[in-house]
Amino acid sequence: MEQWLPKLPIALWVDDFVNWLTTNLEVAFDGVTTVLESIVEGLVAGFGFIPSYVFIILLTLIAWKVSNKGIGLFTLIGLFLVDNLGYWEPMLETLALVLTAVFISILLGIPMGIWASQKQMVKNIVVPVLDFMQTMPAFVYLIPAIFFFNIGVVPGVVASVIFAMPPTIRLTILGIQQVPADIIEATEAFGSTTSQRLLKVQLPLAMPTIMAGINQSIMLALSMVVIASMVGAPGLGADVYRAVTQIQIGKGFEAGLSIVVIAIILDRITQSIGKNKKQGGTV
């Protein structure tokens, strides 16, 4: 096919834009790097301070308390296995990375979701951006992330946030807009202000859905750990990545299994939190 239109220089534009950002917003990026790095390192140091068996018992008790005996038992055996295989340190690093990414996802995602649920205009802009964030291959924004945040754990966290935040936002919007119209009408009829309606009615009723979104965000953040390790993020992902590059099938399986254990524990615990909120007669 003959080229009747010269190729659009999108690649060039993006390069220019990233260069412009790197030079002009260096201070901001440095600030973000420092903050994220200290959060992750703080978490790793904090977790590392606790002896592994205490940590295992604590998490087992939490899992038992929030969900049930079975999950508690699984947590006990699973974490013991991870410790036994010698992946305790990397597991803590992965946990710190995931929790940081999810924490930021919640911090940014829920207010964004609330805003979008109230203003159709905002929703019209946010939703396509979310589609973009989720479908653009994660490797693609790893490249600029290195420019902005160097290599290490920070670009990993940033990439995880970009990838993991959309479900929190989406399900916050959904949860709020799912509140039945007649209930909204009733709160209006009794003279609620917008914030009263939001805090007393919409958010509590949307909570199970929002929790499902957070659960999804955690799972997505976990799925990013291997990719994040490619820009130098430490943790189980790095072990998997190393095993892949060195074709060590057994080691790769061990590290992968450890990720699965963490994933299941986090998934079941957060799901149970969502369900507990449902008790007491919520929809």
Add this chain to the structure above:
Amino acid sequence: MTSNPIKIKVQNVTKVFGKSKKAIQLLNEGETKNAILKKTGATVGVSKASFEVEAGEIFVIMGLSGSGKSTLVRMINRLIDPTIGEVLIDGEDIVKMNKEQLREVRRKKISMVFQKFALLPHRTILENVEYGLEVQGIQKETRSQQAMNALKLVGLEGYEHQYPKQLSGGMQQRVGLARALANDSDILLMDEAFSALDPLIRKDMQDELLDLQSTMKKTIVFITHDLDEALRIGDRIALMKDGVIVQIGTPEEILMNPSNDYVERFVEDVDLSKVLTAGHVMKRAETVSIEKGPRVALQIMKDLGISSIYVVDKKKTLLGAITASEANQAIESRQGLTDIIKEEVTTVSPETLLTDLFEKVSTATIPVAVVDETNKLKGILVRGAVIGALAGNNQDINQIHTAQSEAAAGQSAKEVKITWNNGSRNSQ
């Protein structure tokens, strides 16, 4: 009719969903709802509705689904903004109010009860009832107290810590009612409030509402698609069709004088026995004073061609009845009326619905007496007239004013409202 102040005044209110300008223009040219929908794609929800509701009145807006009744009631507290028109609450036009003022009106003056209850599932019953007070920023103790009082009124004491899901439909709607009452606002909007309940519970709730209303004297706008419900609880009824109010009147007016074919078709299946009362069908009672002798009594009976007569004192207080044969015996044995009077006679009050007096009328040997609360004789129930009234024969239905003045009784507040345009009386 105008004894009470006007609480709600709806003036020329129109709601158009969609392109309103063109639709309103067409509406003013007299186009129908369907024609406007075809031409502009806009739906006329309510068209030029005007009515007034007095303080303390139960005003029922009735119509089938799609008639615009729910839209109309939502314009009274502006859950739906009218396209044009005025809605005056205590003389203030809420259509012109800003958000702040509107919120104040909703908090203090108007409460609402919803068809599907619209309770907050994550809050206890007490917290639900408190909601309206909570948004006003009222102290925890005060609002709990007020909410508990409201729960007591609807008979839900002891359920305050349950959640809505744990209650039956009827109880949930009581919570809805309590929530509306807790605010102590003058106006209650009830949007098909009892329509989601099964028939028996619905009837209970209607009775309870009437009961509460007799002490609280709220101004109630009640939406329903059920004519029986409208007739039961409404002081006045507005009948809607295709967004237009086709007739406003008391239940009797609407039943006996339908303003057009639509209303007539609507009301033709109504069970008149649940609308008409003893007062409507009673005939003038022929009486004899207790001081008179049996001869006089017998003479009166002979003149009128009747076989029994009621005996009263000077103040028309019912004392009893005598029959012609008893009068005859008294004359022969030289007894007075006091000796032969039969004191056990069947009586009903003028407010008794026909449906409740069939048995008495059918088993009584002499016409049943209609007496007021001071036992003054106001009329009698003749079987033929009762059946005639049920058949819709207007001649058998009294113009209450006339009946009362003839019976020389005082007028109670409720009866003042009832006026009949048609109903010349038969002489007995």
